Amino acid sequence: xxxxxxxxxxxxxxxxxxxxxxxxxxxxxxxxxxxxxxxxxxxxxxxxxxxxxxxxxxxxxxxxxxxxxxxxxx
Numbered sequence: 510x511x512x513x514x515x516x517x518x519x520x521x522x523x524x525x526x527x528x529x530x531x532x533x534x535x536x537x538x539x540x541x542x543x544x545x546x547x548x549x550x551x552x553x554x555x556x557x558x559x560x561x562x563x564x565x566x567x568x569x570x571x572x573x574x575x576x577x578x579x580x581x582x583x
Contacts, residue, residue, distance in 0.1 A: 523555045
């Protein structure tokens with residue numbers, strides 16, 4: 510990708526014009542796939558996406574172990 514994960518520079522912007530053509534291609538491929546499923550990219554981080562209706566979901570703090578137990582109980 511054009512910038513590293515959690516890199517706080519212009520290289521992290523979703524429309525940053527630099528980098529190699531293959532880096533921009535991968536970044537755009539990810540974005541198109543995510544947008545097709547209802548996610549929107551955050552304007553300052555190419556890796557940060559929000560689901561279109563995320564405000565309708567409560568914030569959870571369950572551990573993976575808790576989620577695994579809940580799945581086993583079904």
